[in-house]
């Protein structure tokens with residue numbers, strides 16, 4: 025008999041426990057989920073709680089920090105420290121790594137952007153949280169070296185999109201991508217999407233980028249975007265300006281998301297540890313392509329990059345094979361060696 029009450033709720037914790045025997049990993053994902061529930065509450069109550077606007081600080085990358093950025097960051101740091109399973113945390117909002125006091129220290133190292141899409145906070149447009157998890161190297165007590173490793177070392181990555189619904193998407197290294205919606209009536213993330221994959225036929229023809237930067241792009245990127253607009257089956261443009269929302273739509277509907285390097289930002293805008301690696305792992309495990317486009321003389325896979333510092337940046341070209349191929353074709357026309365997809 026159908027009922028609005030579920031007597032067998034497939035919660036996130038239950039799912040994680042079914043996937044791993046590592047109890048510390050279960051505790052870690054629980055702490056991440058709790059932080060995201062706290063952030064949900066802050067985002068949803070931002071107006072009444074007077075949380076719009078600037079905090080008066082500038083973050084590690086030189087961006088103005090919003091009050092919600094600071095609060096979300098504190099929520100994540102506190103939850104992760106007290107989980108007892110982390111030794112080092114790096115956040116987009118902190119210049120320096122956060123070393124967990126010995127009394128709480130554990131084996132995981134976590135990188136996160138607590139509230140991605142800051143420019144959208146004050147007008148209630150979707151924002152998100154992004155995280156990636158690493159294990160300490162053998163013998164290490166937890167240092168930035170444990171995080172300054174290629175994406176191949178990332179053991180788990182996820183994001184949460186705070187939107188008309190709140191959805192957490194995550195994957196373990198080498199595994200499927202799963203989605204969980206926050207059911208506010210029980211305060212739990214519930215398993216709603218099994219094995220998320222890019223649409224097999226490429227899906228909707230959507231390109232997503234900040235075209236305000238077009239004059240600074242290299243010729244192949246300009247030509248690819250021109251192709252998207254003039255192709256026999258033209259693409260449509262969608263750009264939220266919150267990476268989490270744009271990537272979530274790209275996985276579900278198809279298309280391509282670009283934040284390329286350009287003449288004024290040679291490494292692009294997005295951060296490798298907080299945005300590039302976690303999103304690349306999710307995109308690839310959902311059947312998509314996560315490329316840098318032209319970066320430091322060649323086209324690279326984001327997951328092959330090794331950050332040289334915790335706030336290192338990287339260009340991003342992520343999407344379905346059909347659409348990333350369009351970008352590669354333009355590079356090939358300019359004589360660049362492109363990987364085969």
Ligand code: AHM
Nearest residue numbers: 087140141142143234265266267268
């Ligand atoms: P943030 O972490 O400071 O919010 O910056 C990251 C955001 C991404 O979510 C988004 O894709 C991009 O910056 C948008 O940048 P722009 O405003 O230059 O288009």
Ligand code: MG
Nearest residue numbers: 137139140141
């Ligand atoms: Mg941010």
